[in-house]
Amino acid sequence: MSDIERSHTGTRMSQIVKHGDTIYLAGQVGTAGASVAQQTQDCLDKIDALLAEAGSDNTxxxxxxxxxxxxxDFEEMNGVWDAWVPEGHAPARACGEAKLxxxxxxxxxxxTAAAK
Structure with a gap:
């Protein structure tokens, strides 16, 4: 029996990889062409759904x-992020610029999250 579980696995990647009590999600993107705020919200909605499926949540x-x-776009993204992160549960975080x-x-x- 494998101690690594993969979900929504394709040729290139899995959307969820669970090893022990640690959950790794693939990079999530939003609706192409939408505003930064909408794309951020789309990402967070996908993260909520994937974490729930894996037995976790945004806390x-x-x-x-x-x-x-x-x-x-840092401030626009943060406006959506800050409203989504539960008070007292801010994760370690890094933010940088990259060609997507x-x-x-x-x-x-x-x-990356912990299972419940």
Whole structure:
């Protein structure tokens, strides 16, 4: 029996990888072409659903890495992020600028969480 569980697995990646009590999510992106705020909300909605499926929630996030296509969007992204993170449960976080997979993608979030 494998101690690594993978869900929503394709040729290139799995959306969820669980090892012991640690949950790793693939990078989540929002609706291409939408605003930074909408793309961020889309990402967070996907993260909520994937964490629930894996047996966790946003109070159990250990770390989040955020890539923005343009750091000028930092405040707009943070407005959505700050409303979503439960008080007292802010994870370790990094945010940087990167060229994303497509030019109409503005934000990508990568989460590691603990299982409940």
């Amino acid at each position: 159990r996030i250990l770390q989040c890495v955020i890539w923005l296509a343009d750091m000028a 997979a497509r030019p109409d993608l503005l934000v990508e979030l990568i989460v």
